[in-house]
Amino acid sequence: MKVGIIRFPGSNCDRDVFHALELAGAEPDYVWWNQRDLSNFEAIVIPGGFSYGDYLRAGAIAAITPVIExxxxxxxxxKPVLGICNGAQILAEVGLVPGVFTLNQKAQFICEWVELEVKTTRTPFTRLYQKNEVIRMPIAHAEGRYYTEYIDQLHDQDQIVLGFVGDNPNGSMEAITGVCDQEGLVCAVMPHPERASESILGSDDGLKFFKGIIDY
Known part of the structure; x- marks a missing residue:
């Protein structure tokens, strides 16, 4: 299964995602920001980093590049699309998932391991987990606080993907840190599953995010 990994100036988790996809059994390949035709890929992952230095706001400049079309x-x-951290911010910026990821409540960069609850298993990326399963992955962001005006709609349509367990480190609404579109095929998560893809890293809980793409 061919999976495209989008690269912007400032992307820095692209190689990590490449490795995780290979571990899952996929055939990853890099795609630059100026490539328009993605028809030869069966899924897309937008990795984390600081696209265009997070100028204006995280994801704002990346949102107007040719690859977005x-x-x-x-x-x-x-076809499935996963946005991780900066990738999640980009997906929200272009309206492919509801809500926004904005400045953390304490206005500082957070880098730590967190416990997360899997809120839905209807996405390709969470289908191999159990609903309400608690998993462990790291976060690393300064603009990860989730907010939406349509929280009732998210609940009604089962669009909440991940939530913090216990502490809410960035002040997100209802501790939400991952959402999907109505169909469940576009998923935006702030935690980094690729950094939790092998037990030697401290957890392999994130590997199912990538195995789920193939299973789907």
Missing amino acids: GIKDVVKDE
Whole structure:
């Protein structure tokens, strides 16, 4: 299964995602920000980092690059799209998932391991977990606080993917740290599953995010 990994100037988790996808059994390949045609890929991952130095706000400049139109075509073709950290911010910026990821409540960069609850298993990325399963992955962001005006709609349509367990480190609404679109095929998460893809890293709980793409 060919999976495209989008690269922007400032992406820095692309190689980590490449490795995790290989561990899961996929065939990853890099895609630069100026590539429009993504039709040869069966899924897309937008990795973390600091695209364009997070100028204006995280994801704002990346949102107007040619590859975004290609990603929208992938969504129309009903193929899975995963955005991790900066990738999640980009997906929210272009309206492919509801809400926004904005400045942390304490206005500082947070880098720590957290416990997370899997809120839904209807996405390709969470289908191998159990609903309400608690998993462990790291976060690393300064703009990860989730907010939406349509929280009731998210509950009604089962669009909440991940939530913090216990402490809410960035002040997100209802401790939400991952959401999906109505169809469940576009998923935006702030935690880094690729950094929890092998037990030697401290946890392999995140590997199922990538194995789920193949299973789907």
